[in-house]
Amino acid sequence: MRAQFSIGTLALAAALVSIPACDVEFGDLGRFSRDFHYNYPLQTHGRIAVETFNGSVEISGWDQPMVDISGTKYGPTEEIAEALTISVDHTPDAISVRAVRPADRRGNQGARFVIKIPRDAILERIASANGSIRTVDGAGPARLRTSNGAIHVASLNGRVDAQTTNSAVELTDVNGDATVVTSNGHIHAERLRGSLQGTTSNGGINAVLEAVTGPIRLETRNGSIDLRLPEKFTGDVHATTSNSGISLHLPPDASARVSARTSNASISSDFEMKVQGEFNKNHMEGTIGSGGPFIDLSTTNGGIHLLKM
Numbered sequence: 611m612r613a614q615f616s617i618g619t620l621a622l623a624a625a626l627v628s629i630p631a632c633d634v635e636f637g638d639l640g641r642f643s644r645d646f647h648y649n650y651p652l653q654t655h656g657r658i659a660v661e662t663f664n665g666s667v668e669i670s671g672w673d674q675p676m677v678d679i680s681g682t683k684y685g686p687t688e689e690i691a692e693a694l695t696i697s698v699d700h701t702p703d704a705i706s707v708r709a710v711r712p713a714d715r716r717g718n719q720g721a722r723f724v725i726k727i728p729r730d731a732i733l734e735r736i737a738s739a740n741g742s743i744r745t746v747d748g749a750g751p752a753r754l755r756t757s758n759g760a761i762h763v764a765s766l767n768g769r770v771d772a773q774t775t776n777s778a779v780e781l782t783d784v785n786g787d788a789t790v791v792t793s794n795g796h797i798h799a800e801r802l803r804g805s806l807q808g809t810t811s812n813g814g815i816n817a818v819l820e821a822v823t824g825p826i827r828l829e830t831r832n833g834s835i836d837l838r839l840p841e842k843f844t845g846d847v848h849a850t851t852s853n854s855g856i857s858l859h860l861p862p863d864a865s866a867r868v869s870a871r872t873s874n875a876s877i878s879s880d881f882e883m884k885v886q887g888e889f890n891k892n893h894m895e896g897t898i899g900s901g902g903p904f905i906d907l908s909t910t911n912g913g914i915h916l917l918k919m
Contacts, residue, residue, distance in 0.1 A: 658677060
């Protein structure tokens with residue numbers, strides 16, 4: 611089934627106010643707004659997809675077999691705000707909601723969404739432009755895409771693929787593999803149970819893993835890397851940065867093969883190491899304990915530290 615809505619009830623003119631630097635929504639700059647509200651049933655493990663522009667998306671789980679969609683659309687005039695179409699496709703096992711960008715409209719126009727979903731619903735694709743994405747609960751595989759807005763993911767059961775530009779990505783309590791790409795923003799992962807692939811240009815990477823099910827690959831240019839691994843981790847670790855340092859926290863009984871390189875700083879280790887190959891303050895290769903996963907650490911203008919937890 612397909613339904614299209616263009617809801618308009620009341621014009622609200624408001625003076626511009628000072629907006630904090632974090633998570634600015636371009637849609638908030640529109641002078642006129644229209645609220646909308648829909649709800650539809652969704653079966654267990656049903657799929658949800660959302661697409662908008664110049665606005666944020668907030669999704670949270672609840673204990674009802676329904677998807678509740680609230681939101682606000684914006685425009686520089688009453689007519690433009692009202693003309694913005696919210697399109698909804700819905701079946702018993704999938705719901706797709708989209709703010710339709712008019713081909714002949716430009717300027718401060720957009721829509722933001724606040725959505726409640728069953729806790730086991732799959733976040734199939736959540737996309738915005740110039741807006742943040744925030745999710746609490748839900749399942750993967752989840753695909754999240756935006757630009758000029760932060761991505762925050764909490765309590766997700768399954769794989770997540772998150773990409774943005776010029777902002778941060780934060781993951782908390784994710785039970786699955788994670789792929790994260792951003793620029794000019796940090797990456798933070800806490801209580802992650804899975805593999806992690808993280809790439810940023812000008813930001814730090816901080817990750818605490820509770821379980822590792824695959825390789826860890828972290829790469830940045832102008833930010834530090836701080837990584838904490840759990841006991842009995844089995845995945846290889848590759849961490850690369852420049853103009854900053856790398857700190858790797860390992861359990862006291864860790865076993866691994868290590869290769870660490872820096873150009874203009876030093877390397878330190880809390881672990882006894884069986885040296886293999888070159889060993890000096892800038893280059894270290896060896897084995898911790900009985901060996902095991904391969905740890906490859908590389909930076910240019912920063913130190914490297916292997917620390918016992």
